[in-house]
Amino acid sequence: MTADPTTGTRPRNRRQLIVEAAGRVFSERGYHRASMEEIAAGVGITAAALYRHFPNKYALFAECADVMADGLVAALDEVPPGAPSADLLTAVARITVARRASGGVYRWEARYLDRDDRRRLKAKFARLVGRVEEAVRREFPLPEERLRAVAALGAIGSITMHHTSIAGRRAENLLSDAALRVAATDLAAAPVGARPVESPAQPVPRTRRAEILAAAIPLFARDGFANVTNGQIARAVGLAPSALYRHYPGKVDILSAACLQAAGLLAQGVERNLDEVAEPYEAVVALAATYVAYSFEHTALNSVAEAEVAGLPDDLRRPLVLAQREHIAVWEQQLRLARPELDPRQARVLVHAGFGVVVEAGRQLRWRDSPDHRDAVTALVVGALGL
Structure with missing residues (x-):
């Protein structure tokens, strides 16, 4: 009896393997930069074989x-x-x-x-x-239970947004404990040592280049970078599409400028609000309040920087990655001084958990800016960090 030549070579769970490989590529590169060929290569099959399972990239x-x-x-x-x-x-x-x-x-x-x-x-x-x-x-019968639940899930979901190397079980324990603290946070109790913070104001566009950038940011935030055309950006500032090239070589350069602006504003906020703060606990609270203020003040800009950075070419993404690492390093140093029992990896995971809290809590609040909302989200971040 002759064996079927495909027996043992085509796994029964191929569709599952395809979905797993695709999830990695979509997460790492973004939907528009991901290709069916790259996904197929991750499974060890041809693109033609991939299309036998999924008719197109969107379906996958x-x-x-x-x-x-x-x-x-x-x-x-x-x-x-x-x-x-x-x-x-x-x-x-x-x-x-x-x-x-x-x-x-x-x-x-x-x-x-x-x-x-x-x-x-x-x-x-x-x-x-x-x-x-x-x-x-x-x-935990306290006010705002839905906000606390959403924020707790945001702390856990943060692990998908960075590459800190940590063992699975350690990550599970760290994140579930952080999420439980968030869920139990009393939003009416301001963190000890909290003080008012300042967030740098959105720069006033005083040049045509700055006007183009200011017009592009809300479009990118609303529709996604890939879906915004040069024509839309040009119309927003009263230019012909061809005139954009006198100020930016291409649309991706506008995105890069937006991401650099976001990094610069956040760095300014940290520098300003950590000035003369010596005690580690107070420094971490100030960092949390600064990030919250920045996120509410510059919601569109921050969402663009967070969501679209993966779509930048390597040479444009590199300075942004370095700026992010520098920002994380400040948090990590202060958090480990406040909680000496944490190792560097645990501290970084918790810092990102705090960022995840801000994103999901802010969305739940529809980014409606007020002192009460800022204070509540800051308290949730401090809870995630275990201070």
Whole structure:
């Protein structure tokens, strides 16, 4: 009897392997820069073979988003009703860490889903949030339980947005503990040592180049860099599209300038608000308040810098990566002085957890800026850091 030549060479779970590989590529490179050829190579098949499973890149992208959300919902479904918040958050942390490499698909890239797919994904996450919110309300009967639940999930989801090397079990424990502290945070109690901070104001555009940049940022934030045309940017400043090239070589250079502006404003805020702060605990609180103020003050700019940096060519991305590392290093140093038991990797993971809290809490508050909202989100960040 002659054996089928494909037996043993085509894994039964090939579709799953494709989705896993695609999730990694979409998360790392962004939806528009990812190619079917690169995804196929990650599975060890040809692009033609890939198209036998998925008719196009969008169909594969949509399935990646669904798989991540379905995994989180399924993880919570296994936790008995009435279980404590710690059990729910541990379950979420376990699946999020396990699928860390592909988690960026829903954090930023899900905006490229069409309306129906985005609505379906939103419903799945609403179910996830609702389950956590119910446990938080029962266990920690304080105001704003939904905000605290969303922020707790943001702390866990942050692991998908950076590359700090840490063992899976250590990451799970660190993130679930941070999330539990966020869930239990009393938003009415300001962190000890908190003081007013200043956020650098948005620069006033005084040149045509600055006007172009100021017009492009909200367009990139609303529609995504890849979906914005030079014509849209030009019309926003009353120019012909060809006139843009007198100020920027290409659209990607406008994006690079936006990301550099974001990094510069944040660095200015840190420098200004850490001046004359000597005690590590107070320094970390000041860093948290500064990042929160910056995020509320420059919401569109920050979302562009966070979501689109992966789409920059290596030479334009390099200075931004260095600026981010420098910013993280300041947080890490102060947090380890305040919590000497943390090693560098643990500190970096917690710092990113704080950033995740800001993103998700800010979204929940629809970035409506007020002193109360800033104070509440700062308290959540301090809770995530374990101070």
